[in-house]
Amino acid sequence: MSRILTMSRAGREALDWEMERRDDIFCLGEDIYKFGGIFGTMDGFGAKYGPERVISTPISETGFIGMAAGAAMAGMHPVIDLAYIDFIGVCYNVLLNTASKTHYMSGGAVKVPMTLLIGTGGGYNNAAQHSQCLHATVAHIPGAKVVYPSNAHDAKGMLHTALRDENFVIFLTHKGTAGVGWMGTPIKTTLSEVPDEPYTVPFGQVKVYREGSDVTITGLGMSVHESLKAADELAKEGISAEVVDLRSLVPLDRDGIFASVAKTGRLVVTDEDYLSYGVSGEVIASVVERDPTILKKPPIRVTTPDIPIPFARPMEQSILPLAGRIADAARKQMA
Amino acid sequence: MSRILTMSRAGREALDWEMERRDDIFCLGEDIYKFGGIFGTMDGFGAKYGPERVISTPISETGFIGMAAGAAMAGMHPVIDLAYIDFIGVCYNVLLNTASKTHYMSGGAVKVPMTLLIGTGGGYNNAAQHSQCLHATVAHIPGAKVVYPSNAHDAKGMLHTALRDENFVIFLTHKGTAGVGWMGTPIKTTLSEVPDEPYTVPFGQVKVYREGSDVTITGLGMSVHESLKAADELAKEGISAEVVDLRSLVPLDRDGIFASVAKTGRLVVTDEDYLSYGVSGEVIASVVERDPTILKKPPIRVTTPDIPIPFARPMEQSILPLAGRIADAARKQMA
Amino acid sequence: MALTAELRRSFYEKMALSRAFDDAMIALYWEGKLPIFSFGAGPLPGELHCSNGAEPVGAGVCGALGPDDMLTADHRPHHVAVCRGVDLDRMSAELLGKKTGLSQGKGGHMHIYDPAVNFASSGIIAEGMAPAAGMALARRLQKRPGVALAFIGEGAANQGAFHETLNIVGVMKLPFIVVVQDNEWGVSTSKAESTAVERNSDRAAGYGMAGEFVATNDPDDIYLAAERAVARARNGEGGTILELKTARLAGHFMGDQQGYIPEQMKQADPIPLYRAKLIRDGVLSEAEADAMQSAATERMAKAMQFAKDSPYPDAAEAFDHVFAGGSGAFDQHKAEARA
Amino acid sequence: MALTAELRRSFYEKMALSRAFDDAMIALYWEGKLPIFSFGAGPLPGELHCSNGAEPVGAGVCGALGPDDMLTADHRPHHVAVCRGVDLDRMSAELLGKKTGLSQGKGGHMHIYDPAVNFASSGIIAEGMAPAAGMALARRLQKRPGVALAFIGEGAANQGAFHETLNIVGVMKLPFIVVVQDNEWGVSTSKAESTAVERNSDRAAGYGMAGEFVATNDPDDIYLAAERAVARARNGEGGTILELKTARLAGHFMGDQQGYIPEQMKQADPIPLYRAKLIRDGVLSEAEADAMQSAATERMAKAMQFAKDSPYPDAAEAFDHVFAGGSGAFDQHKAEARA
Ligand SMILES: Cc1ncc(C[n+]2csc(CCOP(=O)(O)OP(=O)(O)O)c2C)c(N)n1
Ligand SMILES: Cc1ncc(C[n+]2csc(CCOP(=O)(O)OP(=O)(O)O)c2C)c(N)n1
Ligand SMILES: [Mg+2]
Numbered sequence A, B: 001m002s003r004i005l006t007m008s009r010a011g012r013e014a015l016d017w018e019m020e021r022r023d024d025i026f027c028l029g030e031d032i033y034k035f036g037g038i039f040g041t042m043d044g045f046g047a048k049y050g051p052e053r054v055i056s057t058p059i060s061e062t063g064f065i066g067m068a069a070g071a072a073m074a075g076m077h078p079v080i081d082l083a084y085i086d087f088i089g090v091c092y093n094v095l096l097n098t099a100s101k102t103h104y105m106s107g108g109a110v111k112v113p114m115t116l117l118i119g120t121g122g123g124y125n126n127a128a129q130h131s132q133c134l135h136a137t138v139a140h141i142p143g144a145k146v147v148y149p150s151n152a153h154d155a156k157g158m159l160h161t162a163l164r165d166e167n168f169v170i171f172l173t174h175k176g177t178a179g180v181g182w183m184g185t186p187i188k189t190t191l192s193e194v195p196d197e198p199y200t201v202p203f204g205q206v207k208v209y210r211e212g213s214d215v216t217i218t219g220l221g222m223s224v225h226e227s228l229k230a231a232d233e234l235a236k237e238g239i240s241a242e243v244v245d246l247r248s249l250v251p252l253d254r255d256g257i258f259a260s261v262a263k264t265g266r267l268v269v270t271d272e273d274y275l276s277y278g279v280s281g282e283v284i285a286s287v288v289e290r291d292p293t294i295l296k297k298p299p300i301r302v303t304t305p306d307i308p309i310p311f312a313r314p315m316e317q318s319i320l321p322l323a324g325r326i327a328d329a330a331r332k333q334m335a
Numbered sequence C, D: 001m002a003l004t005a006e007l008r009r010s011f012y013e014k015m016a017l018s019r020a021f022d023d024a025m026i027a028l029y030w031e032g033k034l035p036i037f038s039f040g041a042g043p044l045p046g047e048l049h050c051s052n053g054a055e056p057v058g059a060g061v062c063g064a065l066g067p068d069d070m071l072t073a074d075h076r077p078h079h080v081a082v083c084r085g086v087d088l089d090r091m092s093a094e095l096l097g098k099k100t101g102l103s104q105g106k107g108g109h110m111h112i113y114d115p116a117v118n119f120a121s122s123g124i125i126a127e128g129m130a131p132a133a134g135m136a137l138a139r140r141l142q143k144r145p146g147v148a149l150a151f152i153g154e155g156a157a158n159q160g161a162f163h164e165t166l167n168i169v170g171v172m173k174l175p176f177i178v179v180v181q182d183n184e185w186g187v188s189t190s191k192a193e194s195t196a197v198e199r200n201s202d203r204a205a206g207y208g209m210a211g212e213f214v215a216t217n218d219p220d221d222i223y224l225a226a227e228r229a230v231a232r233a234r235n236g237e238g239g240t241i242l243e244l245k246t247a248r249l250a251g252h253f254m255g256d257q258q259g260y261i262p263e264q265m266k267q268a269d270p271i272p273l274y275r276a277k278l279i280r281d282g283v284l285s286e287a288e289a290d291a292m293q294s295a296a297t298e299r300m301a302k303a304m305q306f307a308k309d310s311p312y313p314d315a316a317e318a319f320d321h322v323f324a325g326g327s328g329a330f331d332q333h334k335a336e337a338r339a
């Protein structure tokens, strides 16, 4: 059996299934006992699993995420809710130097299996400190896997995969895609038929959301859905866009990206993270370091520019990589 | 008059000159009063300027760098010594959300002029937590300028520029280039004729270290000097390499990079930072998003791979972007 | 300064004005957000953390300050800003994202900056601790007077920045006060669930500084404690942890149903209590109190009108103020991005 | 366990072995680094922070622990590791970057991991605080016994992680002990210059836990205080800040001239003092003490021989252990990078 679910409910189903069967999993985060986490991934878990396994923490991210790393070294698999990625600044050392490097620095003697759930992104006027993506900042860390589902099916399957991984997995979800009560009506393309049964979605494989022959549009998180919107527009104009969801930043499926661009010969890279030193440059470099001659046109990046996210709606809406800007870039590719 | 100086002494000269003339500058950092900072930039300043202006702090990076930001908002220009960039994990929020974004979030009402000195890099067996570059991680932050001199002349001129800038400037120096006592004999190419008089070197301009016609090799910090070594080797084989020092990551001189590659048609990008989601991808993307057809061959990246820095010499030496690997990449370009 | 009748009347006026500000913003907040709630909808989008119930903190502490003193506030800044005298029209315009706002629409309600009264706020928990201490250090280096205060919540007292900053303040004996606003909650987590000690003011001993605790959420008591702390700071006696029990009457943010708050933990509204007290003490008559109330409501109506009448910034302004004085290569990138 | 003669003899043996380890490493460290000093030169490259003078901490605290207990140490881990019983041969090999090292040459002296005795260390200040508390939490969830200890320096007590971790330990009443090794210095900065309170153990009141302070750098006194702390932890009475005055006789790291240390602050060597004490108390004869000393030196010579005779890892091994169990796409990247 399967039903249409939001990413939030689908993710919750995966975590619930694993927690019912495994004693090593427990949850840590601010307000999770009463609120079930920023995306409701732990909705109702307080009552179901009790305060020992669903621990609401003080506002001490270095403390509780560092504790999660220690618990992982001692045989547990903690699942942490960090709410917004804007908060990594107060706990970055745990990500950068402890959780990601201990397995390596110990020559494989110590494992750190833990899953860190983080919400990313803006578009709802929450300003410069509550709207960032920063996925490049965590994906640049060696020793951390970084995944980024954009729909309910992948949210469930990738969370099962993360919970069975022996490593530190950073599990990103764009706030606008999760389908939570405080972000308005869910985006249609984030909903999917989700089987009741558990299943895994492997890390490191792009997903071709929509096949096309003229231009490849890569995206991740929210920008996948803006790309799909743009593709609909473009279709009306007779432009066939292929929309590729990166889904996983570490490992990154360079073959999958290249295959699509080799087919279309044109590349538009979308990313809600800041332009420079991030995912957009990496995607382009991955393609051309293999073969620049497959490109019929210079690739175009449609990202948030290198500026803090402004509060006021007219400014924020203009700097996000929304469908309009993406479609324009694709048109340029075809011109 | 001018003399040959190390980067360490040249930088010290700039800071000393500005401090002698300006009351708004003061220094903060661990052990700077007695030790003069990781690169000796404040060598002897304790005695000369006293404990009020040369403040040795507790091991509380969020505390004293956050204080520097507040002092800057109140009209001072703090110069902070953070020693190793590996430590940004414990103070990253100050960089990411406070020092870099306050001017923007205040609509220009509040300025945050401060200069943060940080040492980067490995190559001396200091292992995974004391050898990182991570310059991409700070360069990805909007609102922070990030500069990276690789020789004494630029160290003095760019530090003058930083101290006169009204913004948050992250001033990076690769430990191996500074010419300090604990890193052995200084690298020749880091030394330069340095005028006694103060002068500024503008941010956002690449420096063509060595002209060449066959292949462009870009570098920053230490990888500039490894590239120069490689260029010497290549010259013997009749390969004329142009070595371009990025010097400044924010702003990045995309025109300067493109001009060199347009001339040579071949690109080798060197970087001691981790491969993915960093500077190397950005440099390649900056070139091809303008015109991929100028490339006669696929560009090649010579970087530290996406792995923590190993301790043992045979392993560390093999993963760093040293002259041998760089020369091989250039040869591939010519093949 | 003594706790004069005049001063106490001003406390009431400020509390009324702060409440008028929040009530007006709350009313506007729901426009466009019903029946389907969405942070991003309506004329006042984003998260909104209101100060209803915390007005005595703003009135009492700011009453003890002078023009040279410097303040940082957190994600719940309205009561401190209003009582500090931040420009009401421009603050209102900022919450609505207008060009006339204090930050020209770039900041919103968590990012209120008004250099004219040395006020700043930001949204990362405990983020204002160290910058405030740095402002105190700046004044010492500039040989200018001024005490710095960081306003935080009791939840923020468990963040590393609290510890690092207070230790440095203790070592340097800086003129610094951390105002710990204990409203019992950090979102849905109670102080007892989050804090290993009953009173954060008791942590002062660990930093070689003074601790003050006020249990009443009454601006008179708060003022007297703040005045002692400010006097110590001005006399070079160093810092104070000033912990003030207060209230959070409008939830963590708009949309918080507060179902997690048990009956016996419901909090009292300090404004009617203070009003009754002033009338009991003969400092205020019913008529005067009513007049102050309506003056506050009118003033806020004027501010809201200014905000509503103001234009939005142009989209392209998003590229301004990234760097002071601009930056050659960035301007170019900016131009490209604009194109 | 009582402070038996046997136990005290074992303290002396452990202290002698720890000292032998450091002295041997110091001797080797200078090979290849003279006349021109360079961190990266010689058979033992990198920074080296030795424990000379801190041996009583390792001996006394570890003497009070059982096999289930878990330890994290910092950038100065040797004395704790040796006294905890970390494999001496493989630890020596690790410092030399050999394939037979505990981390197969990937960690070096700041990154000593030996799961067989629940020992871990790392190089970022106060980094071990929270992970140790998390190990204590894991044992509680696993319903297994075990107290967790984080060994840090007095300088690390001013890092945010100290505060955040101790507050959570206090709230959860976890079986956790932070051993604050007060050797008076953080690099060149004295405790008085860096710390707003005289004793970090006094900060325990701010976390609802016990504080213990030992001023003597004597393993007997340290053992007794540690035993009290461990007993509290095992009885569910929560955490302890155990502050121990100790010594740093070999500088912050090799190359530190220590010109900043005034005569009157020179520190005594605890090993001869303890030896004299044990002889005074009739627990040890001169001959036995000498025998223990030479046994330690011989054991260390054997370990150093093992390390020197061991091969270096192959360069390509740098790509192993980035991820447990490997990772499809990463393996491919790894292969590319290897090529
Ligand atoms: C570092 C960080 N972690 C988490 C948050 C999310 N957050 C915003 S307000 C809040 C609760 C703060 O509680 P308190 O300090 O008591 O202030 P109050 O809301 O009660 O006024 C939290 C957890 C944040 N903004 N920053
Ligand atoms: C976060 C961080 N900041 C700075 C350093 C550099 N550092 C290494 S050891 C040290 C001094 C530590 O002093 P203490 O904690 O007293 O330990 P001790 O060296 O005295 O044993 C410093 C500042 C670091 N490793 N990590
Ligand atoms: Mg609160």
Ligand SMILES: [Mg+2]
Residues within 6 Å of the ligand: D153, D154, D155, D181, D182, D183, D184, D185, D186, D187
């Ligand atoms: Mg010390």
